Amino acid sequence: MKIGYACINESLGKLGRFKSVTVKKSKEMNKIDLHDKLRNIALYNANTVLRIIKWNIEHGIKLYRLPSGMIPLDTHELNCFDWRNDTELLRVYDSIKLLSTQHDIRLSMHPDQFCVLSSDNPTVVFNTVQTLEYHADICDLVGADNMVIHLGSTKGGKIASMSRFIDGFQLLSDSAKSKLILENDDKSYTISEILDVCETINIPCCLDIHHHNCNPTDEPIKSFIDRVEDTWKHRSTRPKCHLSTGATDKTDRKHHDYISEEDYYYAVEVTKARFDIMFECKKKDLSVLKFMEN
DNA sequence: ACAGGTCAAGGATAC
């Protein structure tokens, strides 16, 4: 069982953070300057991931999520940086892959809220496919095994939306399909509904325990564990769950700075210590460290 | 050095 965190590393200070550029700023720049800026940021972000993974190795942390902004403006029409063919950048990605493989580090990604495969707007679905393909490419280059998203929209009802999601999934490349995993959310789709979709299209289900507390099912969480585990069987990876502590109480959708001991040991118990646990809290690595000392 | 405002993208909700 591995535990880990997402994106930022607090211990490294400024060196554990990432760079970005806004569309607005990019529009004010000439193409050559913008190209250089995008390339520099992409290189900086890749080296930051490498730096963080080295730090993770020193501290025994073997689970880590890369940020979505590895390539600034990734799928935006303004992007003039041919990152897929940049030898220097690919070399850094390769170092990440090599180091992670050597040290048994599990990597993942999490495309953000704008990725809505279930949208009723074809343009949104088209953009989502582009974004998922971009994430899948980065996953391949650094050796990440999965990318997790939410089911998304509920327009026209959940049944119709789940059906749109399944249709949207068919638009993805085999590479993206083989990495996509689905997570229950804190407002709309419960673990039960997510499992139905996962079983239909044969993709793994990522159980978010805090989301389940906010958006529960009639049945207790433990009754879903076997089904969740079964969705992972066809991939050669351990099941994964997300864990947060509510800012004020169990059903507070806002995340606390740290994961509480109570929540952590509950997650271990519920998943029978057979799942990797991704911490989702503000203090990132600092929270994970608290549970690494024993 | 620090505080506050701003920023690509979708969706839900309130008016």
Place this chain on the structure above:
DNA sequence: GTATCCTTGACCTGT
């Protein structure tokens, strides 16, 4: 239909 919030982090501007 339009405004606003959700929510996070980086960056910029003003003090």
